[in-house]
Amino acid sequence: xxxxxxxxxxxxxxxxxxxxxxxxxxxxxxxxxxxxxxxxxxxxxxxxxxxxxxxxxxxxxxxxxxxxxxxxxxxxxxxxxxxxxxxxxxxxxxxxxxxxxxxxxxxxxxxxxxxxxxxxxxxxxxxxxxxxxxxxxxxxxxxxxxxxxxxxxxxxxxxxxxxxxxxxxxxxxxxxxxxxxxxxxxxxxxxxxxxxxxxxxxxxxxxxxxxxxxxxxxxxxxxxxxxxxxxxxxxxxxxxxxxxxxxxxxxxxxxxxxxxxxxxxxxxxxxxxxxxxxxxxxxxxxxxxx
Amino acid sequence: xxxxxxxxxxxxxxxxxxxxxxxxxxxxxxxxxxxxxxxxxxxxxxxxxxxxxxxxxxxxxxxxxxxxxxxxxxxxxxxxxxxxxxxxxxxxxxxxxxxxxxxxxxxxxxxxxxxxxxxxxxxxxxxxxxxxxxxxxxxxxxxxxxxxxxxxxxxxxxxxxxxxxxxxxxxxxxxxxxxxxxxxxxxxxxxxxxxxxxxxxxxxxxxxxxxxxxxxxxxx
Ligand SMILES: Nc1ncnc2c1ncn2[C@@H]1O[C@H](COP(=O)(O)OP(=O)(O)OP(=O)(O)O)[C@@H](O)[C@H]1O
Ligand SMILES: [Mg+2]
Numbered sequence: 001x002x003x004x005x006x007x008x009x010x011x012x013x014x015x016x017x018x019x020x021x022x023x024x025x026x027x028x029x030x031x032x033x034x035x036x037x038x039x040x041x042x043x044x045x046x047x048x049x050x051x052x053x054x055x056x057x058x059x060x061x062x063x064x065x066x067x068x069x070x071x072x073x074x075x076x077x078x079x080x081x082x083x084x085x086x087x088x089x090x091x092x093x094x095x096x097x098x099x100x101x102x103x104x105x106x107x108x109x110x111x112x113x114x115x116x117x118x119x120x121x122x123x124x125x126x127x128x129x130x131x132x133x134x135x136x137x138x139x140x141x142x143x144x145x146x147x148x149x150x151x152x153x154x155x156x157x158x159x160x161x162x163x164x165x166x167x168x169x170x171x172x173x174x175x176x177x178x179x180x181x182x183x184x185x186x187x188x189x190x191x192x193x194x195x196x197x198x199x200x201x202x203x204x205x206x207x208x209x210x211x212x213x214x215x216x217x218x219x220x221x222x223x224x225x226x227x228x229x230x231x232x233x234x235x236x237x238x239x240x241x242x243x244x245x246x247x248x249x250x251x252x253x254x255x256x257x258x259x260x261x262x263x264x265x266x267x268x269x270x271x272x273x274x275x276x277x278x279x280x281x282x283x284x285x286x287x288x289x290x
Numbered sequence: 291x292x293x294x295x296x297x298x299x300x301x302x303x304x305x306x307x308x309x310x311x312x313x314x315x316x317x318x319x320x321x322x323x324x325x326x327x328x329x330x331x332x333x334x335x336x337x338x339x340x341x342x343x344x345x346x347x348x349x350x351x352x353x354x355x356x357x358x359x360x361x362x363x364x365x366x367x368x369x370x371x372x373x374x375x376x377x378x379x380x381x382x383x384x385x386x387x388x389x390x391x392x393x394x395x396x397x398x399x400x401x402x403x404x405x406x407x408x409x410x411x412x413x414x415x416x417x418x419x420x421x422x423x424x425x426x427x428x429x430x431x432x433x434x435x436x437x438x439x440x441x442x443x444x445x446x447x448x449x450x451x452x453x454x455x456x457x458x459x460x461x462x463x464x465x466x467x468x469x470x471x472x473x474x475x476x477x478x479x480x481x482x483x484x485x486x487x488x489x490x491x492x493x494x495x496x497x498x499x500x501x502x503x504x505x506x507x508x509x510x
Contacts, residue, residue: 004394015382204378207340208439209367210395 005214009221012194020226023190027230027277028237030183031269034176035238039261041172046260048165055130057153059142061119069147073121076145082129082138087122091115118149132159180276183230187223187280194222195288216285220278227277231270238266291316291447291478292337297346299332306332307502310346314495319469319479321489321510324499330482331375333499334449337480338370339363351446368396371440373450375482377432379424385411386420389439396443410442413468429456437465441472448472450481454488462487 013020061070070088077086089097094117102108123142125135135158139151195202202215242261250256292314299307307329314320322330335341337350339358348355351369358366371392379388386407393403411417414434424432433456440448450469454462466488473479481488489496489510496510 003400004397201380204380205391205395206364207338207367207372207374207378208392208395209364209370211364212361214395214397 005217006221008218009225012198012218013222013225016194016197019190019193020222023186023226024229024233026186027183027227027273028233030179030186031230031234031273032237034179035234035266035269036241037172037175037179038265039238039259041168042262042265043259044168045165048161051130051161055125055154055158057123057125057135057139057142057151059121059123059148060150060152061121062147062149063118065119065147070119070121073145073147077121077123077142080138080141082125082134083123084126084129085124087124089120089122091117091119094118094120130158132162183227183273183276184280184283187227187277188284189280190226191219191223191281191284192288195219195284219285220281223277223279223281223284224274225277227273227275227280228270229273230277231273234273235266235269238269291318291351292480293349294333294336295347297336297343297348299329299336299341300344305502307336307343307499310499310504312497312504312507314478314480316478317473317476318495319473320481320495320497322480322482322497322499323484323486323489324505326484327501328499329502330499331451334372334451334480334482337447337449338367338372364395368443369446371443371445371448373433373436373440373448373453375451375455377424377436379432379435381424384421384423385416385427385435388424388435389442392439392443406442407438410438413441413471414438415464430458430461433457434461434465437468441468441477444475445477447478447480450479450483452483453481454483454485459487 059073061073074086074088077083092115095115098117099106099109125138129135129138132155135153135155139153142148143151205215242259246256246259294310294312297307297310298305310333322333324330332341336343336348336355339355343356350366353362353366353369355366380391383391389407389410390403393406398406408417408420411420414437416431416434416438419427419431419435424435427435433453437450437453440450448469453469454465457465462485469479469481483489492510494510496506496508497504498506498508
């Protein structure tokens with residue numbers, strides 16, 4: 001690219017500094033809102049990501065079920081594609097586990113001469129199978145198997161978790177898309193204003209023999225610079241928000257200390273600004289007659 | 291180098307040029323004269339393709355203008371230096387930058403530009419005004435800046451629209467001398483002027499317009 005295009009771009013950036021500063025400030029605000037939306041979604045997503053691994057269904061078996069029948073049931077379960085792991089827990093094992101768990105409170109078991117716990121099977125599902133629909137479908141199938149008395153899983157919890165996740169994703173994405181369009185529009189308008197404030201000069205350049213590229217390149221550069229500056233502004237703001245504001249508040253609100261801050265993703269903000277700025281500038285000059 | 295064949299140019303409400311035919315040969319220095327409003331500026335605008343003819347064909351420096359596509363217009367204009375009647379100086383740039391712009395649009399390196407611009411400013415006696423802004427210059431000085439900008443890139447064709455309009459007789463003579471020098475280097479010149487002194491007794495081609503029609507092509 002012709003070096004003089006940069007010179008022209010920087011002359012204009014300096015000459016129109018107030019318009020440009022206002023745009024940079026607006027873009028920085030927009031990108032900060034995007035960053036916060038992303039930060040929130042990222043953390044909610046991270047907090048819920050581990051949960052499916054802990055999720056398990058417990059199948060309680062009929063009393064006095066024979067070992068053969070249990071093996072049959074285990075075989076049927078293992079054949080299901082959603083199932084990752086199946087573990088048989090006899091009533092005696094269950095009691096041992098319970099006793100181990102309550103070994104400091106042995107008195108609970110005093111006077112208990114018969115094991116009241118049922119035989120059970122613990123079923124763990126594959127990660128991507130832990131959705132409300134799939135779990136419900138599986139439950140219906142399993143409940144139909146002979147010898148199974150009851151199926152237990154955290155239905156309400158699973159539903160809530162799921163709608164929280166998809167809600168956060170939808171809202172976060174909506175904010176990001178709307179704000180990105182807004183930022184492109186700000187860059188578009190700014191470049192258009194810069195252009196109209198220089199029409200006389202541009203008219204003269206054309207009469208002297210300037211190419212379209214010579215006339216347009218400075219505006220692309222200006223859009224890019226404004227975008228990058230907006231990106232840097234938002235990066236600075238989100239860093240301050242995390243390392244100063246949240247860091248200070250977390251002594252009062254311990255939950256804040258557990259927040260994850262994906263720094264390397266936020267370092268992309270200037271690049272995102274550059275992209276949005278150039279996009280806005282391209283739309284602006286594409287619509288001009290020059 | 292410049293040839294018009296049956297060229298007609300109409301603005302919304304009037305005919306600015308009607309059925310104009312003439313030729314300016316390579317290396318020639320020719321004049322256009324005629325009263326105010328006779329179409330001199332319009333004729334020059336047709337040459338650098340700031341206006342399009344409604345009828346007829348124009349050829350300039352090997353370009354057939356009716357076949358010229360939008361992206362090629364800058365290439366045409368780089369063969370032509372223009373002294374605009376209304377100057378078209380950039381108010382927020384100094385004399386040096388105004389003249390340099392003709393080279394910058396050609397992507398010439400800055401070091402060469404510096405050399406070229408100072409040399410040209412010296413030729414029009416404005417070397418000492420390089421850092422001044424146009425509105426701090428007299429009319430005649432501004433005129434000479436425009437002349438410097440038109441000639442700095444060594445164009446094939448130099449068009450001048452009333453280049454001595456703001457100059458006293460002595461300064462005008464200086465400009466004419468400069469034009470002759472440029473012409474002597476092989477640049478084809480076409481000068482629109484009211485000023486008879488510029489062409490009288492030169493034996494050069496004089497194209498006379500009246501109300502948009504060509505009344506004569508004679509010798510000065
Ligand atoms: N852009 C335009 N739109 C409409 N009419 C125009 C336009 N430019 C020039 N004209 C008209 O065309 C005619 C020729 O104008 P032109 O500028 O070519 O005259 P000129 O010979 O250069 O005059 P002068 O000696 O005063 O500079 C004039 O009557 C003018 O009013
Ligand atoms: Mg005129």
